[in-house]
Amino acid sequence: MENYWNKEIECMPREEMKKLQDERLVKQVKHVYENVPYYKKLMDEKGVTPDDIKSTDDLHKLPFLTKADLRDAYPYGLLAKPLSECVRIQSTSGTTGRRVVAFYTQHDVDLWEDCCARAITAAGGTNEDVCQVAYGYGLFTGGPGLNGGSHKVGCLTLPMSSGNTERQIQFMRDLGSTILCCTPSYAAYIGETLKEMGLTPDDIKLKAGIFGAEPWTEEMRREIEKSLGIKAYDIYGLTETSGPGVAFECSEQSGMHINEDNFIAEIIDPDTGEVLPEGSKGELVFTSITKEAFPLLRYRTRDICVLSRKKCSCGRTLIKMSKPMGRSDDMLIIRGVNVFPSQIETVLIEQGYAPNYQIEVDRVNNSDTLDVYVEMNEEQFTDTVKGIQDKEKALTAAIKQILGISPKVHLVSPKTIARSEGKAVRVIDKRKLHD
Ligand code: ADP
Ligand code: ZN
Numbered sequence: 001m002e003n004y005w006n007k008e009i010e011c012m013p014r015e016e017m018k019k020l021q022d023e024r025l026v027k028q029v030k031h032v033y034e035n036v037p038y039y040k041k042l043m044d045e046k047g048v049t050p051d052d053i054k055s056t057d058d059l060h061k062l063p064f065l066t067k068a069d070l071r072d073a074y075p076y077g078l079l080a081k082p083l084s085e086c087v088r089i090q091s092t093s094g095t096t097g098r099r100v101v102a103f104y105t106q107h108d109v110d111l112w113e114d115c116c117a118r119a120i121t122a123a124g125g126t127n128e129d130v131c132q133v134a135y136g137y138g139l140f141t142g143g144p145g146l147n148g149g150s151h152k153v154g155c156l157t158l159p160m161s162s163g164n165t166e167r168q169i170q171f172m173r174d175l176g177s178t179i180l181c182c183t184p185s186y187a188a189y190i191g192e193t194l195k196e197m198g199l200t201p202d203d204i205k206l207k208a209g210i211f212g213a214e215p216w217t218e219e220m221r222r223e224i225e226k227s228l229g230i231k232a233y234d235i236y237g238l239t240e241t242s243g244p245g246v247a248f249e250c251s252e253q254s255g256m257h258i259n260e261d262n263f264i265a266e267i268i269d270p271d272t273g274e275v276l277p278e279g280s281k282g283e284l285v286f287t288s289i290t291k292e293a294f295p296l297l298r299y300r301t302r303d304i305c306v307l308s309r310k311k312c313s314c315g316r317t318l319i320k321m322s323k324p325m326g327r328s329d330d331m332l333i334i335r336g337v338n339v340f341p342s343q344i345e346t347v348l349i350e351q352g353y354a355p356n357y358q359i360e361v362d363r364v365n366n367s368d369t370l371d372v373y374v375e376m377n378e379e380q381f382t383d384t385v386k387g388i389q390d391k392e393k394a395l396t397a398a399i400k401q402i403l404g405i406s407p408k409v410h411l412v413s414p415k416t417i418a419r420s421e422g423k424a425v426r427v428i429d430k431r432k433l434h435d
Pocket of ligand 2: 312
């Protein structure tokens with residue numbers, strides 16, 4: 001039996017949802033045009049007025065907003081409500097540069113928490129559950145978002161924040177946590193620590209995990225599910241659109257339903273800006289149609305994925321997005337070849353390694369170098385030198401087959417690659433330092 005937080009919205013027939021989006025979009029465009037001079041100027045420059053936007057069919061006429069605009073307008077330039085009506089700010093993690101801040105009215109916080117409540121409910125959460133929130137609390141949206149969603153569902157909420165992994169496990173056991181919310185890399189670390197403490201999934205009561213905020217592969221999902229004895233659900237969001245909960249996974253575990261009553265999604269060609277038909281791979285763009293304080297229109301996320309309206313077994317009619325396997329600016333160009341860190345992760349896990357790795361890219365004598373540091377587990381480590389060299393060779397060949405270029409693989413001792421309590425740092429691109 002599938003659970004819904006808001007069945008009427010989540011299973012709404014497409015035509016009705018479009019009508020709701022049309023109405024909300026028209027209202028939102030007016031609100032932004034009248035209250036955000038920064039965006040009004042972009043619309044004026046494009047020769048578009050609110051009267052030109054009569055429904056979602058006109059969405060493509062609006063100008064895009066980018067992270068550069070957010071940095072340009074920092075801090076108040078995109079605010080659409082007086083500060084006296086705002087009750088909260090959150091900020092991006094700064095993964096790719098200067099942080100940007102987002103503002104929320106109480107209405108915005110409620111909508112955001114509702115989105116997170118949908119995610120928890122879709123993962124089977126009810127007021128009988130104990131929900132351990134091990135995303136970071138503070139400016140990062142992970143902790144506050146899931147905390148609010150957990151309250152709405154009525155779970156007993158453990159506001160752990162990230163870190164202090166042994167204490168996480170102790171509380172998990174003492175209080176019988178049934179749902180864990182954190183980044184996938186931290187979930188993997190908790191699983192590893194559990195084993196090190198001599199415990200098994202039978203010693204804890206977890207049944208589900210809600211993991212997001214960074215890319216992770218299907219292979220990593222299976223690893224985490226095994227190490228914690230749970231079903232692992234993906235959740236997606238970004239500070240600019242509120243935070244986690246923009247999209248969430250259901251029991252089918254094949255893509256995330258986008259909360260379309262709040263966000264209109266488009267896929268565009270990142271080079272030309274052209275809107276691509278459903279099913280095409282491209283850059284995800286969001287228009288928020290219900291937010292008051294920080295309502296971004298056509299915001300370019302730089303996340304690369306595919307949208308699908310294929311019927312879902314859970315009964316939801318909300319459009320689904322595939323797992324973003326990296327941002328357009330995560331993509332490395334190494335010796336002219338496009339490389340996403342997630343491609344390397346897939347190979348590693350397939351070959352029996354844990355997702356503890358780091359990729360180092362450099363430029364020596366005008367040629368790009370690609371070094372992949374991969375941690376061995378205890379059993380692999382007891383191998384002979386020759387055995388380890390053979391493993392390195394095998395891994396090099398497997399990665400070359402996927403990428404088309406040959407890396408230098410270094411197998412390193414167990415526990416030498418730093419564990420992540422938040423978003424993992426997978427790539428060190430030293431070329432940027434030289435430029
Ligand atoms: P920053 O952009 O500084 O990392 P945020 O904390 O707002 O700031 O992170 C949002 C970004 O995190 C998204 O744009 C996306 O790239 C990534 N992200 C969030 N959830 C997921 C997910 N489930 N899968 C892959 N990437 C994700
Ligand atoms: Zn579904």
